[in-house]
Amino acid sequence: MSLFEQKVSELHERLHKKEISVTDLVNESYERIGQVEDKVKAFLTLDEENARNQAKQLDDQLVKGENEGSLFGMPIGVKDNIVTKNLRTTCGSKILENFDPIYDATVVQKLQQAETVTIGKLNMDEFAMGSSNENSAYQATRNPWNLDYVPGGSSGGSAASVASGEVLFSLGSDTGGSIRQPAAYCGVVGLKPTYGRVSRFGLVAFASSLDQIGPVTRTVEDNAYLLGAISGLDPMDSTSANVDVPNFVNSLTGDVRGMKIAVPKEYLGEGVGEEARNSVLEALKVLEGLGAEWEEVSLPHSKYALAAYYLLSSSEASANLSRFDGVRYGHRTDNAETLIEMYKQTRAEGFGDEVKRRIMLGTFSLSSGYYDAYYKKAQKVRTLIKKDFEDVFEKYDVIVGPTTPTPAFKIGEKVDDPLTMYANDILTIPVNLAGVPGISVPCGFAANGLPLGLQMIGKHFDESTIYRAAHAFEQATDFHKQFPKL
């Protein structure tokens, strides 16, 4: 049995009893990577020498009783858009092929305080733009449950590495579903925290008003531990919120009696597959059996979320990605005489098709004469979508639905049609627009053997309640105890 089939709390107990060492945990990671990585292709960069040295150092601390970090000795993978000092960070893009960051993201500093061990950097769609990892400039990560299928995206490497047992857990980022969708496709637990819960300092920005870093784990309990370690106000990120960070693990009581669950009819209607719908209805029966109550509600502006999202996120991206100009870091073209030519040619050579497409859409919707009709209109629609959630949360504790309309699709199936690819995110995008937290937990398997995810959405800064509901559901089912055969 893999060590990573155990939880942080169990591994900590075994470390404490000296049954295992941190070196054993790090060995487990690299051995598993040696066995399955050529199939799964989750990692872009490994940090083996540093990880092994750190393991030795932590084992020395363990002997002295100095194992104080909340995630002491736990092997973690980090999505490749989170900067790590002296460890190559590419964002899945050719333009940053040799980028060697000169500082650590705040979440990486927090992981160091928690005493995790970083195993390596995880593959992603270029600059987090994509739902399949096919937009990575380097490799297409595979779904560990069936290697012909996508792992989801953009945090595909984060989900596939956890599902295949290469690391205990990982960090991803979520702008329109990029943690929850791959977690659903790979049968693991992924949370997008409330906007502002986790510092974005050192997260290479895609859409600044939507991006959040969050944990990908096997169990809800480990997810709660990892979120606790990375949360909190950061003076380096003026959009990080000055709110208390509760002990999320304390919320995992197993008790959901009297919990009021809202099920939006739009999340079970048109465009949502039968298997996803049925798995949610089965999950609601489980929650009902545990004493929760559910009712159908409406989030009437849901169908406008996708269009608003693509305008807003592409506009923000077109501004954020202007920093990649070949001057201070990254690729610079050899084929230019003037400065402007240098910018244009560098960006043409460095960016992939999807990134260019979104820069073009964003630049267009921010350009003179179109700003009000597209960008500002989308911001107004965002207000309506946010209000939909506020109205429902006046009466209910949690919103429940599928994470994705279908299970994972085949590699190559949607790559030529951007709009069909985007439609995959209709159930996750509204959550980012409203800024509320959402989690995906495994809730079954489709007929083709691929996992399905249950999405639970909470009020601003109320991750505790969705963790409580997700944990109670997880404990009443055994989907999280099944592992892909690789």
Place this chain on the structure above:
Amino acid sequence: MSRISMEQVKHVAHLARLAITEEEAQQFQHQLDQMISFAEQLNELDTDQVNPTSHVLDMKNVMREDVAKPGLPVEEVVKNAPDSKDGYIRVPSIIE
């Protein structure tokens, strides 16, 4: 017939500082047109009385004490630059 002209596509590419080929310009013309038609469904909603949301948290300007702190070392800052000399980053000449 696309509602976006080739001229507009090229203008947007210039604003975005992105060199595009003639073939790419045609492709972007088609794809932008598709995405903009898709986005126009937002016009079904009357938003005259709705305020735009740029940011979900109820936050105003965030201030902190103005205290000097050491910056990053110059040799670190320029180490990722494609072309640098004596602690400066070099670019093609800007002034004739």
